[in-house]
Amino acid sequence: MKFHKPQTLPECLCLLGKLKDPWLLAGGTDINVQIRHQLNVKEDVVFINHLPELNFIKKEENSLIIGATATIKDISGSELIKKECPFLADSLADFASPLISNLATIAGNIANSSPTADTVPLLLVLEAALVLSSCRGHRTIALKDFYTSYKHNVRQTDEMITSIIIPLLPPDSYTAHYVKIGSRRALTIAKAALALLKRQDEFRIAAGSLSEYPKRLKNVEEYLQNSKKIVKKHLFAALDEDVYPISDFRSEAAYRLQVTRNYLLKFTR
Amino acid sequence: MIELKFTVNSEEVAITVAENLRLLDILRDELHLTGTKEGCAVGECGACTVILNGEAVCSCMVLACQVQDAVIETIENCDTDPVLQILQQAFLECGAVQCGFCTPGMLLSAKALLLRNPAPTEAEIKKALEGNLCRCTGYIQITEAVKQAARELAESK
Numbered sequence: 001m002k003f004h005k006p007q008t009l010p011e012c013l014c015l016l017g018k019l020k021d022p023w024l025l026a027g028g029t030d031i032n033v034q035i036r037h038q039l040n041v042k043e044d045v046v047f048i049n050h051l052p053e054l055n056f057i058k059k060e061e062n063s064l065i066i067g068a069t070a071t072i073k074d075i076s077g078s079e080l081i082k083k084e085c086p087f088l089a090d091s092l093a094d095f096a097s098p099l100i101s102n103l104a105t106i107a108g109n110i111a112n113s114s115p116t117a118d119t120v121p122l123l124l125v126l127e128a129a130l131v132l133s134s135c136r137g138h139r140t141i142a143l144k145d146f147y148t149s150y151k152h153n154v155r156q157t158d159e160m161i162t163s164i165i166i167p168l169l170p171p172d173s174y175t176a177h178y179v180k181i182g183s184r185r186a187l188t189i190a191k192a193a194l195a196l197l198k199r200q201d202e203f204r205i206a207a208g209s210l211s212e213y214p215k216r217l218k219n220v221e222e223y224l225q226n227s228k229k230i231v232k233k234h235l236f237a238a239l240d241e242d243v244y245p246i247s248d249f250r251s252e253a254a255y256r257l258q259v260t261r262n263y264l265l266k267f268t269r
Numbered sequence: 270m271i272e273l274k275f276t277v278n279s280e281e282v283a284i285t286v287a288e289n290l291r292l293l294d295i296l297r298d299e300l301h302l303t304g305t306k307e308g309c310a311v312g313e314c315g316a317c318t319v320i321l322n323g324e325a326v327c328s329c330m331v332l333a334c335q336v337q338d339a340v341i342e343t344i345e346n347c348d349t350d351p352v353l354q355i356l357q358q359a360f361l362e363c364g365a366v367q368c369g370f371c372t373p374g375m376l377l378s379a380k381a382l383l384l385r386n387p388a389p390t391e392a393e394i395k396k397a398l399e400g401n402l403c404r405c406t407g408y409i410q411i412t413e414a415v416k417q418a419a420r421e422l423a424e425s426k
Binding site for chain 2: 001003005025027028029032033035036047049050073093096097098099100102103186187
């Protein structure tokens with residue numbers, strides 16, 4: 001394994017263009033475990049955490065822009081985010097222990113592409129976009145279009161996520177809920193996660209751990225938008241079309257579905 | 270191999286190590302600071318907690334390259350640091366130590382908390398220590414010890 005530490009972002013992007021599918025290492029809370037246990041090990045590791053161009057949280061016009069290596073702690077503790085998007089700051093309290101939140105980065109959580117990534121359902125209902133950069137240039141894509149299948153996404157091997165853009169809504173113009181269901185409250189990996197944002201008649205709902213990647217529940221959203229009165233049977237039928245819960249070492253498909261139904265009812269009541 | 274410079278417990282260290290070493294390995298095996306313990310090695314137990322640039326982190330989650338120019342505090346700083354000493358005494362008085370394996374990590378997470386929040390609530394103490402697992406005490410004594418240390422630190426100012 002070869003370790004690289006580029007000193008600037010342009011140098012880093014140039015390096016990514018030359019290497020064959022390297023690991024990008026920021027906080028390291030996912031990758032360091034894989035290195036330790038020799039899982040899916042790649043030939044090259046590129047450190048990016050020290051690059052000053054990637055570590056920022058700012059507001060530009062009507063958006064929050066979060067640099068790739070902002071940690072979960074940076075975000076949940078940011079006065080700007082607490083003011084402009086309290087839903088995001090508050091919801092990240094359940095992310096992990098402080099020992100991990102102090103290291104783990106937002107772009108790492110997204111790029112790792114786990115079905116159970118904690119930040120992703122939140123960012124999906126906030127309609128976040130990702131800036132992907134390479135030595136060829138930059139492109140911006142909606143987070144909802146980022147994942148393609150289990151653990152796969154549209155990032156090319158010479159690209160990296162450099163920032164996350166969150167279009168801002170006035171905090172008093174919507175209500176939002178988030179729940180992460182695990183075996184316990186702290187230090188848990190979600191068996192299911194549900195984020196819901198309601199703004200006038202618009203519903204935005206996203207789920208984690210219920211499909212091969214976190215995604216918006218389009219049928220549920222459409223049903224809620226078009227129904228004056230919520231009929232459980234119809235709501236659950238829409239949910240069945242959106243999610244594909246599985247049974248694995250963490251939970252049972254039936255439990256995942258039931259708990260999601262319950263929270264969906266609770267949040268829409 | 271990588272040449273590293275960083276500060277541990279106010280002493281500057283210059284060392285050449287393999288790039289795939291974790292901060293935990295560097296502390297224990299290269300610098301012989303064995304107060305930092307290895308538990309799960311996957312970031313879940315907190316036994317290897319150190320303070321890195323002011324924040325409590327799992328040292329098993331940090332690779333050599335990530336500590337270049339960093340400021341690190343380990344439990345060995347207890348020899349001279351008054352906050353760690355007050356915490357250590359409070360842990361002893363409250364019966365917050367049984368086997369002691371988690372205690373170095375507990376003290377460092379508690380110190381990181383008290384540095385930014387000198388008067389934490391019980392909920393804030395629990396949140397700050399949630400990444401440090403203890404299989405002996407049941408946590409009540411540990412929470413009490415941090416409260417006692419916070420009171421003593423406030424009085425000593």
